[in-house]
Amino acid sequence: MKQFRCVIIGxxxxxxxxxxxxxxxxxxxxxxxxxxxxxxxxxxxxxFNIPKSYPASQFREMLLAEKxxxxxxxxxxxxxxxxxxxxxxxxxxxxxxxxxxxxxDETLQLADLVQKSGVRFMVHExxxxxxxxxxxxxxxxxxxxxxxxxxNVHTRLGDGxxxxxxxxxxxxxREYKRLFIFExxxxxxxxxxxxxxxxxxxxxxxxxxxxxxxxxxxxxLLCTHENGITSLLDANRYNESESDNPRYTxxxxxxEGSKGxxxxxxxxxxxxxxLGEPSYSHDYTPSKENFAGDCVYNTxxxxxxxxxxxxxxxxxxxxxxxxxxxxEQAYSSEKSGYANGGNNS
Numbered sequence: 001m002k003q004f005r006c007v008i009i010g011x012x013x014x015x016x017x018x019x020x021x022x023x024x025x026x027x028x029x030x031x032x033x034x035x036x037x038x039x040x041x042x043x044x045x046x047x048f049n050i051p052k053s054y055p056a057s058q059f060r061e062m063l064l065a066e067k068x069x070x071x072x073x074x075x076x077x078x079x080x081x082x083x084x085x086x087x088x089x090x091x092x093x094x095x096x097x098x099x100x101x102x103x104x105d106e107t108l109q110l111a112d113l114v115q116k117s118g119v120r121f122m123v124h125e126x127x128x129x130x131x132x133x134x135x136x137x138x139x140x141x142x143x144x145x146x147x148x149x150x151x152n153v154h155t156r157l158g159d160g161x162x163x164x165x166x167x168x169x170x171x172x173x174r175e176y177k178r179l180f181i182f183e184x185x186x187x188x189x190x191x192x193x194x195x196x197x198x199x200x201x202x203x204x205x206x207x208x209x210x211x212x213x214x215x216x217x218x219x220x221l222l223c224t225h226e227n228g229i230t231s232l233l234d235a236n237r238y239n240e241s242e243s244d245n246p247r248y249t250x251x252x253x254x255x256e257g258s259k260g261x262x263x264x265x266x267x268x269x270x271x272x273x274x275l276g277e278p279s280y281s282h283d284y285t286p287s288k289e290n291f292a293g294d295c296v297y298n299t300x301x302x303x304x305x306x307x308x309x310x311x312x313x314x315x316x317x318x319x320x321x322x323x324x325x326x327x328e329q330a331y332s333s334e335k336s337g338y339a340n341g342g343n344n345s
Contacts, residue, residue, distance in 0.1 A: 002308060004028050007066050009059055009083060010074030010097070011035040011044045013169050017290055018074055018097075018124070019048050021297040027304055032066045034059055060086050068092060070307075072124075076172065077102045081110050088117035095303055097124045099182060100320070104328050111317045122303050122313040123320040127187035128194040129298035131286040132249060132264050137195055139262060139282070144272060146259030148196060151231040153188060155251025158240030160217045165210050179215030180237060181206065181330050187250075189330075190315075190323040192223055192231045195255075198322065199223045204330035209238035221330055241266060248292060268293060 035041035070093035206216035218236035253264035260274035273279035287294035
């Protein structure tokens with residue numbers, strides 16, 4: 001069993017889930033971390049038994065000194081291009097948090113950099129690794145509800161109302177001029193692609209419910225897939241769900257097909273209703289660990305398994321560009337009506 005030396009840059013709110021997940025993968029040793037605030041890096045180092053911490057200004061020096069097999073980049077999007085360039089120049093494998101960059105042009109720059117460098121690169125896109133979506137994919141592939149017609153996702157996160165919206169967890173959200181689709185909607189678009197194939201058309205309607213923030217916090221996204229399936233995301237971060245933990249499944253899902261339908265509930269359970277028959281609960285047990293069914297661990301486990309066994313990551317930069325292009329087209333579609341999907345051009 002090969003052992004991998006890992007370094008991490010970032011010690012913000014979400015990075016905790018990634019640090020924790022790495023500690024559950026026996027092939028990985030975190031040998032160093034760094035952050036803009038050295039105190040925060042050192043606090044994480046103490047908590048997760050990491051030997052050494054550096055300030056973010058010494059990122060290159062850390063890579064040269066520690067000689068890691070890979071680096072986990074868990075920093076804001078506007079830092080990714082520079083950090084990836086440094087790691088790529090040194091030939092170090094990269095796993096990088098999404099969004100990859102603040103703009104489409106910078107995302108293309110980063111993709112070009114990665115492709116030319118030849119360094120192995122995976123986007124940390126964990127939504128499709130939530131256990132209910134992996135299970136739903138199996139059910140669809142098994143023809144459980146027949147040919148798929150339509151998917152409807154309904155999500156209300158309830159973390160974006162009030163004058164203090166987002167301050168407790170991710171205060172930078174308040175300054176994003178593009179918020180919901182850029183930061184959260186992209187997860188669902190990537191998952192729609194994972195479940196139903198590529199998107200040929202997308203239409204969006206967005207709104208800002210809370211006046212204290214700069215970007216949109218509500219979105220309706222309607223996708224038509226190349227195979228004729230439609231998928232609809234009805235979402236906002238302002239209103240609340242009735243779940244004790246709205247960030248467990250991040251909403252409900254109903255998928256309809258020629259033989260019946262299936263539904264994902266807020267507690268992670270799946271019910272199946274075949275036409276003319278009583279509904280029943282599907283027998284599986286999603287994890288309650290870490291974040292959203294332990295999807296961060298599942299993502300990082302896939303990263304390590306792929307490094308061990310060869311093959312291609314699910315979320316390559318080339319593949320993820322398709323989801324990012326849908327984000328760009330969703331924003332533009334409000335001005336121009338339906339926007340053609342970005343995968344044929």
